[in-house]
Amino acid sequence: MKVGIIYGTKRKKATEALIKWFKSSLEKQEIAVEAKKYNEFTDFNQDAFIIGGAVYGTPLKWGGSVYPGLLKFLEQNQKSLENKPLATFIVCSKMKKREKYMGQILEKLPYKPITQKVFKGYLSEKDKDNFDNQKQIAEIWINEILDKL
């Protein structure tokens, strides 16, 4: 079993930390992992995918959006994802808008994911401690994904 993790972020902060946690949880259970930013992801030979990214409201033209490059990538690669189980996640701070943000990913996918997860990201280092508490949530989510595969 091999899992592909495809993500979008413009910073080396919360999303990248989550990807590391996802990867180590999967590898602990002897699952092979290919984790790459969407623009480095070329080979879709994995058995399942975890797909997600960070939400930003600036530049203003993005208007509060999952990283636009990731959304475009999903639109362009729908065919490659067909018939593979996938799980989606977002990293944001405005929890009230989480359904809107997740919807931006869902509308680009060929079918409904097996599970969806919202993580609360952080802006600056002073908020990072609260964010790090989500490592356990990330691990539990990975187990939920594996149970469903």
Ligand SMILES: Cc1cc2nc3c(=O)[nH]c(=O)nc-3n(C[C@H](O)[C@H](O)[C@H](O)COP(=O)(O)O)c2cc1C
């Ligand atoms: C420039 C900027 C704009 C942001 N705008 C939004 C927003 O409109 N809505 C939201 O829910 N979160 C917003 N956030 C919070 C981010 O989603 C959060 O900081 C998350 O950790 C970003 O992922 P990253 O740490 O991988 O960059 C913004 C963050 C930054 C840095």
